[in-house]
Amino acid sequence: METGDHLFRREAGRMVAALTRIFGVHNLALAEDVVQDAFCRALEVWKFRGVPDNPSAWLMATAKNRALDILRRQRTARTFAPELERLIESEWTLAPAVAELFSANAVKDDLLRLMFSCCHPRLPEEAQVALILNILCGFSVDEVANAFVSRHAAIEKRIQRAKKVLAGSKTLFDIDAPADFSARLPAVHRALYLLFNEGYHGASAQSAVRAELCREAMRLAALLLDHPIGAAPTTWALSALMCLDAARLPARVDASGNLNPLFDQDRTLWDRELVIEGLKLLEQSAAGPELSEYHIEAAIASVHATAGRAEDTDWGKVVSLYDALMRLRPSPVVALNRAIAIAQRDGPERGLAEIGAIENPDRLAAYPFYSAALGELELRRGQHETAREHFRAARALARNPMERRFLDRRVSACERGVTTSALSA
Amino acid sequence: MSEFTFLFRGRDTTASPEQMQKAMQKWMAWFKELGDKGYIKYPGHPLEHSGKVVTGRQKTVHDGPYAEAKDVVGGFTLIEAKDLQHAVEISKGCPIFDIGGSVEVRPVQRLSM
Numbered sequence: 006m007e008t009g010d011h012l013f014r015r016e017a018g019r020m021v022a023a024l025t026r027i028f029g030v031h032n033l034a035l036a037e038d039v040v041q042d043a044f045c046r047a048l049e050v051w052k053f054r055g056v057p058d059n060p061s062a063w064l065m066a067t068a069k070n071r072a073l074d075i076l077r078r079q080r081t082a083r084t085f086a087p088e089l090e091r092l093i094e095s096e097w098t099l100a101p102a103v104a105e106l107f108s109a110n111a112v113k114d115d116l117l118r119l120m121f122s123c124c125h126p127r128l129p130e131e132a133q134v135a136l137i138l139n140i141l142c143g144f145s146v147d148e149v150a151n152a153f154v155s156r157h158a159a160i161e162k163r164i165q166r167a168k169k170v171l172a173g174s175k176t177l178f179d180i181d182a183p184a185d186f187s188a189r190l191p192a193v194h195r196a197l198y199l200l201f202n203e204g205y206h207g208a209s210a211q212s213a214v215r216a217e218l219c220r221e222a223m224r225l226a227a228l229l230l231d232h233p234i235g236a237a238p239t240t241w242a243l244s245a246l247m248c249l250d251a252a253r254l255p256a257r258v259d260a261s262g263n264l265n266p267l268f269d270q271d272r273t274l275w276d277r278e279l280v281i282e283g284l285k286l287l288e289q290s291a292a293g294p295e296l297s298e299y300h301i302e303a304a305i306a307s308v309h310a311t312a313g314r315a316e317d318t319d320w321g322k323v324v325s326l327y328d329a330l331m332r333l334r335p336s337p338v339v340a341l342n343r344a345i346a347i348a349q350r351d352g353p354e355r356g357l358a359e360i361g362a363i364e365n366p367d368r369l370a371a372y373p374f375y376s377a378a379l380g381e382l383e384l385r386r387g388q389h390e391t392a393r394e395h396f397r398a399a400r401a402l403a404r405n406p407m408e409r410r411f412l413d414r415r416v417s418a419c420e421r422g423v424t425t426s427a428l429s430a
Numbered sequence: 431m432s433e434f435t436f437l438f439r440g441r442d443t444t445a446s447p448e449q450m451q452k453a454m455q456k457w458m459a460w461f462k463e464l465g466d467k468g469y470i471k472y473p474g475h476p477l478e479h480s481g482k483v484v485t486g487r488q489k490t491v492h493d494g495p496y497a498e499a500k501d502v503v504g505g506f507t508l509i510e511a512k513d514l515q516h517a518v519e520i521s522k523g524c525p526i527f528d529i530g531g532s533v534e535v536r537p538v539q540r541l542s543m
Binding site: 014045144147148 | 450457476
């Protein structure tokens with residue numbers, strides 16, 4: 006049918022963004038009610054009459070009319086967006102002003118305003134990401150909980166608290182103040198990066214859900230690229246990283262739902278268009294002196310993307326990029342990935358030594374791929390018994406059936422004495 | 431062939447956008463199937479969920495309908511089927527059951543001279 010992929014979800018974000026701009030961010034709940042109402046109407050009318058030629062315009066018009074209705078009836082009882090107060094007060098200016106606020110260009114800016122508002126410094130990062138998914142991407146609380154493999158109650162609480170902070174911030178973020186825009190931009194990058202990673206490395210076992218999270222992050226990053234200040238080298242780098250990683254998604258999980266690590270992937274399944282797009286963005290990101298963690302991660306992804314076979318990978322280059330990443334944004338996970346690259350370059354003993362030297366390894370204690378990496382390297386140097394113990398420990402930490410099956414296969418590989426296959430996914 | 435009115439009751443106002451879209455796709459597919467098989471006499475209309483109810487000799491006007499949200503008729507369609515049993519079979523494909531709704535199948539009385 007003609008409504009396209011996830012049309013309702015996408016339109017939910019656009020409508021709520023336009024409505025919060027008009028009603029004011031303190032009326033977020035009212036904006037959400039209007040959106041819900043528009044969907045109910047669409048469902049009722051379209052099922053009898055068919056989908057209109059331009060479903061998106063139909064939904065926007067319905068939301069706009071409802072907004073006009075509310076503004077007319079409640080303008081004395083309720084306060085709306087303070088900066089629009091004068092336009093809303095007069096019947097002469099109301100309808101044209103609201104029509105203008107619902108134009109495609111205005112809505113594009115509204116999405117940015119809301120996205121920047123969601124990245125409020127008073128909100129923890131995970132709350133920012135949940136909020137973005139909920140209000141900008143149209144995921145229900147259940148769908149966010151499902152994507153994060155969290156309990157409904159925990160996510161609901163997180164989103165409710167975040168909405169309180171957002172609604173309490175009085176005004177939406179001012180995207181027309183260049184200094185403020187640049188100051189908030191890193192937080193927005195970080196939130197989109199985390200959203201993407203939740204899709205790419207997260208715990209959800211449903212590959213469709215994961216791909217959706219990646220796609221949403223890419224869609225929002227594209228909004229940044231479309232803005233004069235948002236289109237900064239770091240945004241290009243982040244988008245490059247997303248494209249290059251997303252290119253591998255089709256090969257990451259096979260038809261029977263099995264996880265394939267990078268080394269075992271059928272590289273012909275990689276999305277060539279995304280690779281090309283990613284490499285182009287990476288080149289653009291080199292404009293200017295700035296070197297962010299996204300630049301380095303995108304560069305690492307580009308080394309993999311351009312290696313025709315796993316054994317063609319330039320591991321020396323990967324190691325030096327991880328060295329740079331450790332200097333810029335050190336973390337146990339980065340250190341682990343660096344150790345794996347060193348093992349590829351210099352052999353399993355050197356890799357194991359590097360893993361042994363990781364600071365704060367307790368922060369990796371719950372991460373199944375820490376034990377799995379130890380298992381791979383032990384297996385590779387012929388220590389099948391030790392390797393099996395590591396894989397068993399990893400399996401106990403597995404977050405979903407897909408990871409569990411993968412680690413089961415590694416345990417039985419140890420028992421059979423197979424030494425091929427490999428590490429990071 | 432005889433005519434039947436399907437009265438649809440029940441709606442889910444708490445569904446997520448994705449669920450709404452899925453529900454809509456199901457409705458479209460169902461209506462298309464009925465249309466393809468020639469069962470639709472008149473596609474009908476959705477009904478607003480608010481309105482007025484006028485009652486009694488006094489013609490008292492109330493905000494209505496009175497019924498609980500789930501019992502409010504949300505729309506109707508005119509169906510052509512062999513007999514009541516056939517019409518009931520047809521109604522069973524309706525996606526309204528997914529949200530706990532109902533379809534009331536009522537034969538349209540034939541007026542003969």
